[in-house]
Amino acid sequence: MTSATLIGSLAAIITTSSLFPQVVKTIKTKNTKSISLLMYSFFLIGVILWLIYGLLLHNWPIILANSVTVCTSLIILTLKIKHG
Amino acid sequence: MTSATLIGSLAAIITTSSLFPQVVKTIKTKNTKSISLLMYSFFLIGVILWLIYGLLLHNWPIILANSVTVCTSLIILTLKIKHG
Secondary structure, three states: OOHHHHHHHHHHHHHHHOHHHHHHHHHHHOOOOOOOHHHHHHHHHHHHHHHHHHHHHOOHHHHHHHHHHHHHHHHHHHHHHHHO | OOHHHHHHHHHHHHHHHOHHHHHHHHHHHOOOOOOOHHHHHHHHHHHHHHHHHHHHHOOHHHHHHHHHHHHHHHHHHHHHHHHO
16 A cells, blocks of 8 residues: 555545544534524535546446445534434 | 536535635634534545545646635634634
């Protein structure tokens, strides 16, 4: 594994995992007031496009990372719509 | 441009732009209570690693997208630390 591949893999794992603390906090507190609805709406659309891109290229790291992020951002967006 | 490249470019533009509404909302309201400090801490580290990955590969789309996202996520993280 080259150092670039190692850094890219670490980057993918860390950015993908980073949404979990927000999911946990939002489920626990039910407070979504300062979270931007527009941000998560655009973010979810973008991540779905990344997933389609990965599927078109049969690129499993892109498919895996973005499948996880579709789930986490969808949970945050749903809670934002529910709690306002 | 292939359809995969078009979808990948759209994905990059939309996910990169998606943080701007959060930046604007946070600057306007000064309310960061429901934003996760851990999320933006990990996210910023991940995006810096993506930027290093882009620099190692001399890949300009990765460099550009992640330079913008380092700035937007750093602004949100700074406001979170400031306003709590």
